[in-house]
Amino acid sequence: MPRTIECVPNFSEGRRPEVISQIADAIAAVPGVSILDRESDASHNRSVITFIAPPESVVEAALQGARAARDLIDLNGHTGEHPRMGAMDVCPLVPLEGVTSEMCVALARELGERMAAELEIPVYLYEQAAVRPERADLAAVRKGGFEVLREAALTDESRRPDFGGPGLHPTAGATAVGVRKPLIAYNIDLTTRDADIAKKIAAAVRGRDGGLRCLKALGFFIRERDCAQVSMNLTDFGATGLHRAFEAVKREAERYGTGIRRSEIIGLVPEQALLDAAAWELQIDGFSTSMILERQIAAARQSAADAAKKEAPETPHRCFVDKLASPEEPAAGCRAAAKSGALGCALLERIASALHAGPDTSDGSGPKTPAEPSEEGPRTAFQRLRNSFQKIARQTDESGADDPTKLPFRILALSAEALEGAAELALSCGRAQAADLGIAALELSACLSGAALHLQIMDGAPGGQPLDSGQRRLLSELAARGQNAAQSTEARVRNIMQG
Numbered sequence: 001m002p003r004t005i006e007c008v009p010n011f012s013e014g015r016r017p018e019v020i021s022q023i024a025d026a027i028a029a030v031p032g033v034s035i036l037d038r039e040s041d042a043s044h045n046r047s048v049i050t051f052i053a054p055p056e057s058v059v060e061a062a063l064q065g066a067r068a069a070r071d072l073i074d075l076n077g078h079t080g081e082h083p084r085m086g087a088m089d090v091c092p093l094v095p096l097e098g099v100t101s102e103m104c105v106a107l108a109r110e111l112g113e114r115m116a117a118e119l120e121i122p123v124y125l126y127e128q129a130a131v132r133p134e135r136a137d138l139a140a141v142r143k144g145g146f147e148v149l150r151e152a153a154l155t156d157e158s159r160r161p162d163f164g165g166p167g168l169h170p171t172a173g174a175t176a177v178g179v180r181k182p183l184i185a186y187n188i189d190l191t192t193r194d195a196d197i198a199k200k201i202a203a204a205v206r207g208r209d210g211g212l213r214c215l216k217a218l219g220f221f222i223r224e225r226d227c228a229q230v231s232m233n234l235t236d237f238g239a240t241g242l243h244r245a246f247e248a249v250k251r252e253a254e255r256y257g258t259g260i261r262r263s264e265i266i267g268l269v270p271e272q273a274l275l276d277a278a279a280w281e282l283q284i285d286g287f288s289t290s291m292i293l294e295r296q297i298a299a300a301r302q303s304a305a306d307a308a309k310k311e312a313p314e315t316p317h318r319c320f321v322d323k324l325a326s327p328e329e330p331a332a333g334c335r336a337a338a339k340s341g342a343l344g345c346a347l348l349e350r351i352a353s354a355l356h357a358g359p360d361t362s363d364g365s366g367p368k369t370p371a372e373p374s375e376e377g378p379r380t381a382f383q384r385l386r387n388s389f390q391k392i393a394r395q396t397d398e399s400g401a402d403d404p405t406k407l408p409f410r411i412l413a414l415s416a417e418a419l420e421g422a423a424e425l426a427l428s429c430g431r432a433q434a435a436d437l438g439i440a441a442l443e444l445s446a447c448l449s450g451a452a453l454h455l456q457i458m459d460g461a462p463g464g465q466p467l468d469s470g471q472r473r474l475l476s477e478l479a480a481r482g483q484n485a486a487q488s489t490e491a492r493v494r495n496i497m498q499g
Helices: 017-028 055-072 101-119 138-142 145-155 195-205 242-255 271-282 293-311 316-324 332-357 378-393 406-426 431-460 469-497
Strands: 004-007 034-041 046-053 088-097 123-127 175-179 184-190 215-222 227-234 260-266
Touching: 004 055, 017 034, 017 046, 017 055, 046 055, 055 088, 055 101, 088 101, 088 138, 101 123, 101 175, 123 138, 138 175, 184 195, 184 242, 195 215, 195 227, 195 242, 227 242, 242 260, 242 271, 316 332, 332 378, 332 406, 332 431, 378 406, 406 431, 406 469, 431 469
Parallel strands: 088 175, 123 175
Antiparallel strands: 004 046, 004 088, 034 046, 184 227, 184 260, 215 227
16 A cells, blocks of 8 residues: 655745745646645635655655745735744645554654754744643644744743744745544635625634534635635534534624535545435435445556456566475476576676667767677577576476486586677677676576586485486586576676776
8 A cells, every 4th residue: 555645734825826826836846746736815815735655755845845835935025814833834634545543744844953953943832742731722723823833932831832942934934734534725705795704604613612523614705705704624524514614603793694605625526424414404314435436446547456466477487486495396496597597698688689689888988789699680699598597497398208307418518608608799799788798697607506506415315316427527518608608798797897
């Protein structure tokens, strides 16, 4: 399962899109980050950027967003309806997949430490990351905003930041960093222009004043829309959903002779929150997500994909390695040696193809004319040898069925031939092929040594397969041929690299 954290930094800028673009670009530049949403409001003079990232990237991405905001936003000239205390005002981390709240708390503290040390921006920890119980509530942390907090942090011990300070950054203020559940930012515009009515409604519905649980609310006048607004945060939509918040505001508005003009969601919203609202509003009895057509189609497709994945063969390399690890697997040592031989021949085949594709002048020594180790041509020869090694590695070579010495002798002969071909090919190589050539020689040397060792152990082990004099002589000759060719190839690689 991928490890994913959602991060939803709020920035005190909603009127200059070019500034928010620069901040978003700074966040997106960190590897592993995907920006999901970006939303700005001119009345609130605030923007929300939502991105996801793995744990190893999320702190760096948030830090770069804070750095850009510090350089681009000056709170001394900032105005807007929404409370704020920092250029990057709040930065919550939300665990989504494969990540716990405890892990996010540790990351929030790391972010706080780095912001204070690297950006000189003080940080307050809130919600689940809070180190002081009274700071679990963001409203308490941000009380009075930038103008009040920059004085209070210097004189009131209870208002000093958790990292940095005690004074705020002169233009970027301070940032609240926390860990929370998915939050829904939900605003309702009223048909009245009276901000006092909006404030009274907000006081009636918010949890801290006896209203709905897990609901925070404020009342404003929105100049651009010429209406009053109740702005809400639903911190746990399972406790208080969108439908309940809407009905509560509607009921309170009716008390003051006004109504609802429209509502809006800021940023992203969990799908389940909308489904809960739809089921409640329509009074659907026994509703469940299994009744949703698209959900069933997606589930069927996933089931088919999972079944196909189970039926599909494993990747050849993983299948090969897993089988070698089994104690029951026969001829594992020979097959491992053959795999090395196949890898070496594949590199040599690659070199031969490149040399035949055109002259190589990469080392400044002029064009190279590829040598021909046999009539079939070097590329075809190495391809044939690679196929032979692969048959052994896959257990499709039956040459050793009646005599246990035949298979290691075949590997020994193939590797000696391949190494001699490599030595001949090396004469045509330049600097561009040196690395592949050297690695191919090492792979084939491992193959040669492995096959020779296998035969030596069989010859000397009690209960093994003693070699006759002719076999011992053949073993020595093949091993010597391969070793001499390998030494020649390695010497050529060293000469190329020395210029």
